[in-house]
């Protein structure tokens with residue numbers, strides 16, 4: 328059986344590390360913000376208990392080495408400002424999905440691109456994956472920009488795939504092959 332441990336990774340400005348119980352308040356601050364979950368597949372969190380449950384699930388996945396769930400932390404202050412996850416692994420096919428979110432007060436500074444670059448490098452080099460998939464709302468321009476900057480290609484379109492925030496929402500499917508990643512300039 329394949330295993331997918333969550334290590335600690337350092338970038339120029341960020342540390343990606345496993346979540347811990349004391350991250351609950353900071354995690355709640357990220358996912359209780361309607362702007363953050365505007366194009367997410369769930370409603371904003373309404374109490375810190377949601378964060379505690381998410382952290383408990385993350386700790387289970389660390390023990391089982393079944394999913395990679397990073398907290399994104401600013402290197403200079405230690406503040407937790409978001410998450411990036413590698414999940415839905417298919418060992419035989421060497422692929423997984425990626426998901427990510429950042430506190431809205433920190434958008435537009437390149438943090439998501441920097442965090443995803445580290446997580447993707449780990450997926451291809453550390454975990455020997457061949458393919459990473461992402462599923463985003465077509466209205467989520469910032470998310471599309473991050474994916475395309477990292478070499479993901481648009482592969483498909485699924486209308487009315489989600490019902491969330493009181494409306495049907497479409498999906499754009501993106502994929503990144505290891506060879507696209509290795510061929511980047």
Ligand SMILES: CC(C)(COP(=O)(O)OP(=O)(O)OC[C@H]1O[C@@H](n2cnc3c(N)ncnc32)[C@H](O)[C@@H]1OP(=O)(O)O)[C@@H](O)C(=O)NCCC(=O)NCCS
Nearest residue numbers: 363427428429434435436437438439440468469470472473
């Ligand atoms: C998507 C998200 C992670 C981006 O984080 P970020 O740190 O601001 O991203 P970066 O600064 O690395 O890059 C943002 C890019 O989007 C571009 N951008 C921002 N808003 C945009 C918009 N409305 N339309 C098009 N592009 C946009 C920026 O110009 C930048 O591109 P560039 O680097 O080529 O100039 C952040 O907006 C977020 O957490 N959103 C809520 C959660 C979410 O939607 N997650 C993805 C769903 S799976």
